[in-house]
Amino acid sequence: MFHVTTAVPARTEVCGEKKENESQKYFQPGPQEQERTTVGSPLDNRLDTDRLLSFASAFSYLSRACSLSSKQGIGTMLRLSNKKIPLRLAVRQLHSTANRRRELFDPNNVERASDEVDVCIVGGGPAGLSAAIRLKQLEQEKGKEIRVVLLEKGGEVGSHILSGAVIEPRALNELLPDWQSREDHPLKQPALNTHMRFFTKNASYPIPHPPQMSGKGTYIVSLSQVTAWLGTIAEEMGVEIYPGFAGAGLVFGKDGVVGVRTNEVGLDREGRMKDTFEPGMEFRAKVTLLAEGAHGSLSKEAIRRFKLREGRDPQTYGIGVKEVWRVDPSKHKPGDVLHSMGFPLDWKTYGGGWVYHMADNLVSLGLVVGLDYSNPYLSPYRELQRWKHHPYFKDLLEGATRIAYGARSLNEGGLQSVPKLNFPGGALIGCSAGFVNVAKIKGTHNAMKTGMLAAETAYDVVTDEAASEDPEKSTDMSKYDEAYRNSWVYQDLHEVRNVRPSFNTPLGMFGGVVYSGLDTLFLKGRTPWTFRNTSGLSDAAHTKKAKECKPIEYPPFQPPLSTDLLTSLALTGTNHAEDQPIHLRVRNYIKGENEASAETEGGLSKEHWVEGKDVKREHVRVNVGEYAGLLGRACPAQVYEYVDDEASAAGATDGEGWGGKKLVINSQNCIHCKLCDIKVPSQDITWTPPEGGGGPKYTVT
Ligand SMILES: Cc1cc2nc3c(=O)[nH]c(=O)nc-3n(C[C@H](O)[C@H](O)[C@H](O)COP(=O)(O)OP(=O)(O)OC[C@H]3O[C@@H](n4cnc5c(N)ncnc54)[C@H](O)[C@@H]3O)c2cc1C
């Protein structure tokens, strides 16, 4: 409770004036800013609404927390440093933190407020919200009340969601059978006509599309809006949703996970406590569901620590770069779904494009590029801009206005890359585990269904009296892993399990296309074989050295059809408070030391990382020296720059720079796509959650 009352000013400052200054600094208002205003985007009033929302969510947190704690009989007790103490004392102890302002923050020596819940869900996407709704449905059906908390790092539910998206309503039909009778539902545009074309530089030709891609019964949506809608339903049912609160760490008990720690607020760039400092609080939960989407930060830790990937293939990813345009009504074909192959990508690079005609004259278009691409000179953003120079787009986008831009990674590994789903005390749901059906380019239905399946196991676990006797003992969610294997999600992935991996076999890219065509049209996965990633290579490891590759010459931009990256970025509404620790950390995980460590957490050895100027210098040596500064091109938000460094140019070997270059991280620009963490050849960048609420403000993506 005290956490929120004192956190409000900090969050308000972050979301208010500072943000305005920030965006003024990085984004010159251009024609696109004007466009955003003229289309009446809900972004327009965000600065004021953010401020109101901060107060509102804090107030609702406070009132809910008060009512719930009295309902559950914990009255005015809070848990601090593992001791339950009266609330008044807790407030005094918080004030004692203030005496240490501007001291370096020590995460091992901090008093944290703690709250007890039944289920804590990290991530308010389709998976997390479906789990939350299903839990509350079970509460109503079975009569035993449970407390469900959902943490979402975005400033609002849906504001960090970016997808295509054509969605299959299969899971939604099961979750909310009456959804069509709800007037406010955002699934307004059925997919009416699905086709596929092969693009060359100046022409395009119709080609057959796999039957799995058929649009029958599907809807063209903004997944950001669908998610926001699910959020309101979950909240109405009694789920406690906290937007602007990121899950920053797992809380360990004696044999596994017993909850989640939220992020600290009010640290400066050097990690010192500002006046507004508030430590993150702990949500101690009988079950923790990780629903962070592709390559989630806590999911990554859980997978590593509990060895959930043992015996499975590495996860592989694609990056989706997307724009939404309001087109001339004469060019708009509501319900039209186009998928493309060929131009602008070369034959060595896996990927393809989409053009979805949504409702209201809006068109979603974008490109997915497999992150196993080999040429470090490739820029997914520039590929998308180049694609729009094709005559097809010159015609479609004539007189159109671009209203949104964004990017997000998606899982491509399929069935063979799904890790073990449960760990002591919790489970992975949705794209935290990775259930995208690559042949369909759809993952939402599977994300929702796995959320529902996990909720069914979680409800049984948290209402089992015997299991909740010892709060330090982790619960067992293994029945969920079993339920997944017996579900239609497993069948959905099993049928197409060989499609994406066929591109990485000796068949090569051409062979992959032919094999995938045969498999999806005729074999439908009924083969006795399963292609495995026997090399065990990650996407990062597929990158070739610059000297083995040809630099790519991208054509100049042709505004308004194609623009520079910062102009596009302005459409994302992205912002992070400037004076906070850089959330993209250049650091290395020390494997050996981890195994040998005497310190333990949750029955596991404590993890150790090394960071500092030596690690940064080595990063520059590898990434500039061998990979031509890949991240400077690959990041779709221009976060990474390798700039001139006088010291190392003059021969210094003990600084951050190497060979006359050093790394600058413009973390304010980050749109949370997770590409850098996945693709950096040196595997020394870790994406961590920034102060809650920072990041993009998507509304139609
Ligand atoms: C470019 C692209 C195109 C796609 N096209 C389609 C399509 O056409 N049809 C389809 O069905 N699927 C499509 N997909 C896949 C689909 O978007 C995903 O399968 C689906 O969004 C997964 O849902 P999720 O809830 O698991 O994760 P997400 O939708 O990624 O949601 C995760 C949520 O968790 C939050 N979060 C993450 N970490 C934390 C943290 N530590 N603390 C608090 N909150 C956190 C995020 O902010 C986000 O709101 C596409 C994906 C991409 C990227």
Ligand code: SF4
């Ligand atoms: S910094 Fe990383 S996560 Fe952020 S936008 Fe760039 S590539 Fe994506």
